[in-house]
Amino acid sequence: MTPSSPAPSPVPSAIPARATPARPATGPDGPCVPRADVGRLRPLPFDAVTLTTGGPLGAWQDRNRTATLPHVLDRLETSGVLDNLRVAAGLQDGTHRGFNFADTDLHKTLEALAWEAGRVPDDQPWEAFVTDAVALLAQAQRPDGYLDSHVQLTAPDAAFADLRWGHELYVLGHLLQAAVARARTTGRTDLLDVATRFAALVDDRFGPGGADGCCGHPEVETALVELYRLTGERRWLDLARRQVDLRGAGLLGEGPFPPVYHQDHVPVREATEVGGHAVRQLYLLAGVADVAAETGEQALLDALVRLWDSAERTRTYVTGGLGAHHKDEAFGDAYELPPDRAYAETCAAIALVHWAWRMLLLTGEGRYADAVERALHNAVPAATSHDGRRFTYSNPLQLRTGHDGSSEYSPSERLDWFACACCPPNLARLAASLHAYVATTSAAGVQLHLYADAHVRLDDGTVLGVRTAYPADGRVEVTADALVRPLALRVPGWADAARVRLEVDGLARPVEVVDGYVHVPASSAAPVRRVVLDLPVEPVALVAHPRVDAVRGCVAVRRGPVVMCLEHADLPDGVVLEDVAVVPGTLEDAPGLPGLDVPVTVRARGVHVPSGDLPAWSPYGAAPPEPAEIELRLVPYHAWGNRGVGAMRVWVPLAPDPAAPAGLPGCAPDGRAAR
Amino acid sequence: MTPSSPAPSPVPSAIPARATPARPATGPDGPCVPRADVGRLRPLPFDAVTLTTGGPLGAWQDRNRTATLPHVLDRLETSGVLDNLRVAAGLQDGTHRGFNFADTDLHKTLEALAWEAGRVPDDQPWEAFVTDAVALLAQAQRPDGYLDSHVQLTAPDAAFADLRWGHELYVLGHLLQAAVARARTTGRTDLLDVATRFAALVDDRFGPGGADGCCGHPEVETALVELYRLTGERRWLDLARRQVDLRGAGLLGEGPFPPVYHQDHVPVREATEVGGHAVRQLYLLAGVADVAAETGEQALLDALVRLWDSAERTRTYVTGGLGAHHKDEAFGDAYELPPDRAYAETCAAIALVHWAWRMLLLTGEGRYADAVERALHNAVPAATSHDGRRFTYSNPLQLRTGHDGSSEYSPSERLDWFACACCPPNLARLAASLHAYVATTSAAGVQLHLYADAHVRLDDGTVLGVRTAYPADGRVEVTADALVRPLALRVPGWADAARVRLEVDGLARPVEVVDGYVHVPASSAAPVRRVVLDLPVEPVALVAHPRVDAVRGCVAVRRGPVVMCLEHADLPDGVVLEDVAVVPGTLEDAPGLPGLDVPVTVRARGVHVPSGDLPAWSPYGAAPPEPAEIELRLVPYHAWGNRGVGAMRVWVPLAPDPAAPAGLPGCAPDGRAAR
Structure with missing residues (x-):
């Protein structure tokens, strides 16, 4: 930008000192730094967290x-x-x-x-x-x-x-x-x-x-x-x-x-x-x-x-x-x-x-x-x-x-x-x-909210090293020379708490989740040097609330925090995405794909039922076309559309899963219908 | 409307005579009267059909x-x-x-x-x-x-x-x-x-x-x-x-x-x-x-x-x-x-x-x-x-x-x-x-397209009396002093042709449907006086094409040509319409309802599953809330909203129907899911 004539030079004004500095200033403020002490948590200084480029x-x-x-x-x-x-x-x-x-x-x-x-x-x-x-x-x-x-x-x-x-x-x-x-x-x-x-x-x-x-x-x-x-x-x-x-x-x-x-x-x-x-x-x-x-x-x-x-x-x-x-x-x-x-x-x-x-x-x-x-x-x-x-x-x-x-x-x-x-x-x-x-502080200690490969500098000079391949992997390792304040680690709502593992300085600890966090005690008397949280990130199939009519009879696959989707680029020639259904009990991790910059995808069994010739409406109970088995690959939703133009869907119709328990169809929270 | 001063009196122009009058003029033209003979059928004069006020x-x-x-x-x-x-x-x-x-x-x-x-x-x-x-x-x-x-x-x-x-x-x-x-x-x-x-x-x-x-x-x-x-x-x-x-x-x-x-x-x-x-x-x-x-x-x-x-x-x-x-x-x-x-x-x-x-x-x-x-x-x-x-x-x-x-x-x-x-x-x-x-004519005879209580005057002076309570009833009776031209009666696409009945002058006739019509021969040598067509108008449940994602796992009830809906006014107090599902095999005709100007409604069994407290998403396979049986009443879609403000739906989630044959879920044309 080159204004064609010089602009008047604004006179810098002084920023008044904080009337009530609510926390020690150890670096510049970032977004949203409250003055009052109404809230339970406070942001760290803007320069306190450094994300490495290894994670998303x-x-x-x-x-x-x-x-x-x-x-x-x-x-x-x-x-x-x-x-x-x-x-x-x-x-x-x-x-x-x-x-x-x-x-x-x-x-x-x-x-x-x-x-x-x-x-x-x-x-x-x-x-x-x-x-x-x-x-x-x-x-x-x-x-x-x-x-x-x-x-x-x-x-x-x-x-x-x-x-x-x-x-x-x-x-x-x-x-x-x-x-x-x-x-x-x-x-x-x-x-x-x-x-x-x-x-x-x-x-x-x-x-x-x-x-x-x-x-x-x-x-x-x-x-x-x-x-x-x-x-x-x-x-x-x-x-x-x-x-x-x-x-x-x-x-x-x-x-x-x-x-x-x-x-x-x-x-x-x-x-x-x-x-x-x-x-x-x-x-x-x-x-x-x-x-x-x-x-x-x-x-x-x-x-x-x-x-x-x-x-x-x-x-x-x-x-x-x-x-x-x-x-x-x-x-x-x-x-x-x-x-x-x-x-x-x-x-x-x-x-x-x-x-x-x-x-x-x-x-x-x-x-x-x-x-x-x-x-x-x-x-x-x-x-x-x-x-x-x-x-x-x-x-x-x-x-x-x-x-x-x-x-x-x-x-x-x-x-x-x-x-x-x-x-x-x-x-x-x-x-x-x-x-x-990524993190906050409070009178009660330090809180980690987002998991990412990073360094977190606390106001007492302690540096937390966060090592993780999250969300590709659920293991999050937090190290410090000596952490002397309690550490709260978020246990995401998507995680099955019974399958979360916590290890503090080499010892397994019980995982008690309070308001979404597991708390690791630490103090000058009992400093902590290494905390490992292991979150179960394998793929799961979700059904929506039964009032979400638009996705009845479908599942969404979520792997850790990452919602997956089916995309045209992963289907065999001649298979229309709208004709594919997934067997929800068959989800498993799979490697990334050529041309798609993600480390993990999800593999699943599915069925392909060509429907192009079916009429707009049929009597209930009419025989469906013969399904064929198909191997499906789901990729992260955030990565869709990086491999050319075509169909994509997050909510995928549900194919029969003989291993699944009986459920109530149509109006059921599990999304399955007539049985 | 009263313009405040007189408008100039337009000079009427003559309407030129038809260059190629394609059919005998026996009354005024209505909408869409072709001059050329490209089309197979021709409209009747605008005054040829009189609908009685007994039908819709x-x-x-x-x-x-x-x-x-x-x-x-x-x-x-x-x-x-x-x-x-x-x-x-x-x-x-x-x-x-x-x-x-x-x-x-x-x-x-x-x-x-x-x-x-x-x-x-x-x-x-x-x-x-x-x-x-x-x-x-x-x-x-x-x-x-x-x-x-x-x-x-x-x-x-x-x-x-x-x-x-x-x-x-x-x-x-x-x-x-x-x-x-x-x-x-x-x-x-x-x-x-x-x-x-x-x-x-x-x-x-x-x-x-x-x-x-x-x-x-x-x-x-x-x-x-x-x-x-x-x-x-x-x-x-x-x-x-x-x-x-x-x-x-x-x-x-x-x-x-x-x-x-x-x-x-x-x-x-x-x-x-x-x-x-x-x-x-x-x-x-x-x-x-x-x-x-x-x-x-x-x-x-x-x-x-x-x-x-x-x-x-x-x-x-x-x-x-x-x-x-x-x-x-x-x-x-x-x-x-x-x-x-x-x-x-x-x-x-x-x-x-x-x-x-x-x-x-x-x-x-x-x-x-x-x-x-x-x-x-x-x-x-x-x-x-x-x-x-x-x-x-x-x-x-x-x-x-x-x-x-x-x-x-x-x-x-x-x-x-x-x-x-x-x-x-x-x-x-x-x-x-x-x-x-309602009707047309052609070189091949006369065609009845819409069934309604009516008189139809043909250009040879013949008057067809059409007596019917259609669509409340599927019986259509056509009488004439002497019909001397072939009569085509539409057999609607919604009707199961095998269950259509035809009677001509008291004798049952086979129902052969060609391009959507059953043809009744008639001529001066063999005039016809009474034709009865009986169409099966009982309620049926429909599923949509599997690509219509928005109504997967739902049925629409159609009775003859009339699509039905569930409406708030017909539910017990405390039952939210979104929590109701229908058992498709239980549909049956029922009388009209007070305050609703329709002769026939549809009764069905359903289930009520309170879902207000369910989370936005649940793992597939989670147990649904306990359903309660409920008696449902469906009314014609065209009559919705005449009994106060509230919820309405044409596509109703599908409840289990033990009598129904197995089908493929999710992607199946019958709309049913996991089995």
């Missing part, structure tokens, strides 16, 4: 740096995102291109680069880009602090005139998150000054005592709390809480979308079910969790748990995707989880990670870390191709043979950019901060 | 007249449709209200009133309204013939500037259909003059030798062919064929929708699958069938049969609904037929009736009449409440407990009008012409 999370960070970020930076130029700001800055002529929130493609990228600067402080190839971009933003910013190139270029007199659809506070939110990240990891406040000026304008206009108004697209709530956390200025927390308070009062009015689309149908504290636009709902709830983490308000905490249960039990795909409907990008009804028309927007899975992490910090309960793990091993990584330069926007769990991929919202393969490009830079900022979700 | 089709026509039409006329006023035209006519001030094709609400209503005038010529309460409306249209029409209030009021210089989204030829199409209907049933040409002026403008601009352009929403094709049929002027047929020829060449360009949305992705003659916006696709194919019926072009006929197979085998709901996706109102992939998110727009089912009828006239094959019957006993009547004043736009086959009905496109109950109100007046025009789909 570390390799993902590496690919994000070497492939995704350069690609995204290129597209900021070609898509017009930077040009929009240059025009707004008066540096060139032109008209606005893209959606009205296109600025956020840059903001999210700047956040990603900030985390990347904190992750690899010794090598910062993008600092010149960032400095230029900040200068450009400063130059584009209006004297009153307003900074939204779409409004500035298309309706300059209409700032905040359309809160329902304008996305202006959403744009501010992403700007703030980038600014906070940059200040945290580099200490540089240039972007923070720009963002704070915009935030101050919004606070003057919509803060306490100002106009009643909230943004159609939640996002500013979490960002304002982060600004409060960084600066200690209470006004930002108050403004965030006010945004939460005002939502659900009908301020957004009637429009082309029903009020639930913007979560404006019911106040947050009274909501009983997640609903409406999934990303909006999940961003809102991440922000609500942030407000609750600072205020401790019980009504918000109760609402958060209630809405979590609604999302987790009734509206989450087995991959961790959320949001069933393409229309209005909405959640849909309880248990309405079609695999083929799954919208499951990439940004929704990312938002889920944000929300779940905040719930984990608040409660210390492993189920929230389970959700982070589910998303990070399935829905989120599925959104990026193995080369790091192609992406999904929606994440279906099934693509049919002959699928019409003419829409960018349901393509047949990953695309290299989107008219609405919210997802790729969102992936970049999450990937750059992945390591922040 | 006759009662529907009666309700349409007494309730639906008055309601629609009221809404033309309150929705602004008439005001738009008054403003365009300079009779009042104002701005355009509604969608850009809102004029067609009036045009379809005028068509309905024209058919109604032909159906009940002795009582025409709406002639004053029609005369006023025609005068208003004439006054709103521009001197060059252009008549589209939206363009005239919003962008008067932009006529035909946006063929992709402008709907102007679509508006012309509905205007023409109304004008043709009025001319046919009343001989009045006032509306025809208006419509023809607009058509002439379009012909000058886009006809042979003019600009290449086709409308984003097909509909004008069928209308132009009807205009040709009425007037004998070849230019209209040529213009229709040109519209067909130009589609698929990419003339509509790229926009917010992919080219398939407008069926502009492939030329009609090369298309192998139906796709895109369902109503557009089906209107187009009705128009293509009309062109083929006049030109006999084999390539079009081949394409029509190919696309029919695609629609019928892979993209039609068991109710006769079509179009799975809410997003883009699109068909979706083959076998993608979710019952809960079924879009199944009312207008698509109506369009299917139009297309199927044209295919029947072309081929004489009963499968097309089967499709007409399926739609007319299920998808189409489901769109109107029993009081005739509330309607559906989309027609899902399942509504969940707690459904979010906040969108007019997926409400929890029928609505009394819509922002996009295409469906109610479309229902009105179909209902007013229902009797035209």
Whole structure:
């Protein structure tokens, strides 16, 4: 990016010292560092965890740096995102291109680069880009602090005139998150000054005592709390809480979308079910969790748990995707989880990670870390191709043979950019901060949530070495010269606790799981040097809740946290994926496949029943075509679509399994039918 | 409607005599009367069939007249449709209200009133309204013939500037259909003059030798062919064929929708699958069938049969609904037929009736009449409440407990009008012409396609009395003083031919079904006086094609042509519909229910398995909750939603049936799973 004339040099402001530093500062803050002591757990410093590139999370960070970020930076130029700001800055002529929130493609990228600067402080190839971009933003910013190139270029007199659809506070939110990240990891406040000026304008206009108004697209709530956390200025927390308070009062009015689309149908504290636009709902709830983490308000905490249960039990795909409907990008009804028309927007899975992490910090309960793990091993990584330069926007769990991929919202393969490009830079900022979700600390000790080959530096200087090939292998070895604080290791909800093994300094220990964790005592008097946790990662077949009509009579294969899928590339010629069923009792581990960058696949017996000539409807009881045995190979869902275009499915019809016990068909939780 | 000043009096034009009258004129023409002899069957005159109000089709026509039409006329006023035209006519001030094709609400209503005038010529309460409306249209029409209030009021210089989204030829199409209907049933040409002026403008601009352009929403094709049929002027047929020829060449360009949305992705003659916006696709194919019926072009006929197979085998709901996706109102992939998110727009089912009828006239094959019957006993009547004043736009086959009905496109109950109100007046025009789909004639004799209590007058003066309680009862009795032409009676595809009984003048006859019909010889030498056909209408359980993943492990109950559903109102307190399964071998007829205006329901045994507390996913083989026996009652799908708001489903999970033969689970055509 080369602005054609120099931008005014913003004056760096000082970051106030923390009013109440709640934990010893041993390194820069990462995302979501509460000031208050409401929550049970606290994040480690941003530089405390280093992922090695041997495991999938570390390799993902590496690919994000070497492939995704350069690609995204290129597209900021070609898509017009930077040009929009240059025009707004008066540096060139032109008209606005893209959606009205296109600025956020840059903001999210700047956040990603900030985390990347904190992750690899010794090598910062993008600092010149960032400095230029900040200068450009400063130059584009209006004297009153307003900074939204779409409004500035298309309706300059209409700032905040359309809160329902304008996305202006959403744009501010992403700007703030980038600014906070940059200040945290580099200490540089240039972007923070720009963002704070915009935030101050919004606070003057919509803060306490100002106009009643909230943004159609939640996002500013979490960002304002982060600004409060960084600066200690209470006004930002108050403004965030006010945004939460005002939502659900009908301020957004009637429009082309029903009020639930913007979560404006019911106040947050009274909501009983997640609903409406999934990303909006999940961003809102991440922000609500942030407000609750600072205020401790019980009504918000109760609402958060209630809405979590609604999302987790009734509206989450087995991959961790959320949001069933393409229309209005909405959640849909309880248990309405079609695999083929799954919208499951990439940004929704990312938002889920944000929300779940905040719930984990608040409660210390492993189920929230389970959700982070589910998303990070399935829905989120599925959104990026193995080369790091192609992406999904929606994440279906099934693509049919002959699928019409003419829409960018349901393509047949990953695309290299989107008219609405919210997802790729969102992936970049999450990937750059992945390591922040590995471990936490608390008065009770240290907690390991995600298993990945890594080093974890504690605030007392202890370094935990985590050695594992997880999730390819279930063995996790944690070593330290001398760990003197209790260590909690997550026992994932997917694991059969009776088959989990724990060994501490060479001795087997009983595995007692409390709130999702097994606890290893350690102290100065009894330091620990080596802990081995062994999790049973062999493949299992799952059935969905019987109200999930769309996958009745099917199983999904999950191996450890990794959901598998059947893909066209693994079928013999002439076999249509839709004609294949799996025998669930025959699953076993198998090696990786040529051309597919995964260490383990799953082998299974199946049957092939050619159905092309069958009529649309047949009388119940008519004889089926003769089945043929077939050898099946399942690959990780996140790896689909890296071997050409074709059919894919996570939920596979169930073939007879003579060894299985009898079950109740149709309505039975085991997914089997008439017997 | 009272225009505030008199409109110019249009000069009636003469209707040219038919160039090649293909059949003796014994009454006014109804819809779709081919001039050429390409097709195998020909419609009867519009006044040849009279439905009694004792059966569902006759009662529907009666309700349409007494309730639906008055309601629609009221809404033309309150929705602004008439005001738009008054403003365009300079009779009042104002701005355009509604969608850009809102004029067609009036045009379809005028068509309905024209058919109604032909159906009940002795009582025409709406002639004053029609005369006023025609005068208003004439006054709103521009001197060059252009008549589209939206363009005239919003962008008067932009006529035909946006063929992709402008709907102007679509508006012309509905205007023409109304004008043709009025001319046919009343001989009045006032509306025809208006419509023809607009058509002439379009012909000058886009006809042979003019600009290449086709409308984003097909509909004008069928209308132009009807205009040709009425007037004998070849230019209209040529213009229709040109519209067909130009589609698929990419003339509509790229926009917010992919080219398939407008069926502009492939030329009609090369298309192998139906796709895109369902109503557009089906209107187009009705128009293509009309062109083929006049030109006999084999390539079009081949394409029509190919696309029919695609629609019928892979993209039609068991109710006769079509179009799975809410997003883009699109068909979706083959076998993608979710019952809960079924879009199944009312207008698509109506369009299917139009297309199927044209295919029947072309081929004489009963499968097309089967499709007409399926739609007319299920998808189409489901769109109107029993009081005739509330309607559906989309027609899902399942509504969940707690459904979010906040969108007019997926409400929890029928609505009394819509922002996009295409469906109610479309229902009105179909209902007013229902009797035209009962019977046809041909050189080979007379054909009965739909069974309903009726009188059928043949062109030789013979009157067939059809006495039946169909579909409540399968017995159809046809009497005549002396039928001297062979009679073909449709044997529906749903009927087990081995169980059909035929009796001619008291003697049992063998039932040999050819192309969907059983043939009864008759001649002057051997006249026939009484034919009794007995069809087996008892309830049967159906399973869907195994590729219809969304209803695996479920059955739909069909009784004769009528698809049944389970509805909340018939369940005991505390039983959630989603927790109920049916034993398919236990279906039996039962009486109608209080408050539900249907003569027959279906009783079945089922099981109730409370599932509310089950987790989202369980390991395959886990023990299901204990089931309880439950008595189930199924009611006709078309009658759902007349007893309060609540859950409904057509496809019901399958409970064990010890008497059923073994089948292959999951992938089996019988829908049953692991055994």
